[in-house]
Amino acid sequence: MYCVSKMTEFWGSYGESGSSYIRETKGGSFTGLLPGDVALIELDTERGIYMVTGRDGGIIALSTVRYNPKATELEVRRALFNAATDVAYHYGAKNAFVVQGVDRIPVNEYEVGLLTAEGDER
Structure with a gap:
């Protein structure tokens, strides 16, 4: 059995930030949360949201994810990717994939693409 929690942080007059919905088992164990130990990650850089x-x-x-308002799209993508992969592995994923349209890219391959883009940007 699973429950859903909502956590919201408030930052003064800036309003709501960091809303999260996290499924957890009633007993606190993460066993069985990810069927086949596979997590799928979606990144929305326009809204600064990730979903696992x-x-x-x-x-x-x-x-x-909180990030510098002057951050480039690539920096936002990196922040979202890092946070999402941390969550996926925290909840027991042995394999994780970034979903882009109909493609599922293994996180290792996706990170290589990010590193290459970051190198080109410098």
Whole structure:
């Protein structure tokens, strides 16, 4: 059995930041949360949101990431990617994939692409 929690941080007059929905088991164990130990990661750089789901489509985490307002799209993508992969592995993923349209890119390959883009940007 799973429950859903919502955590919201407030930052003065800036309003709401860091809303998260995290599925947790009633007993606190993460066993069985990710069928096949596979996590799917979706990154929305326009809104600064990442989502981690299991293969069954159940949402494990949906959260925003705080970043510098002057950050480039690539820096936002890096912040989202790092946070999402941390969550995926925290919840027991042995394999994680970044979903882009119909493609599922293994996180290792996706990170190589990020590193290459970051190198080109410098």
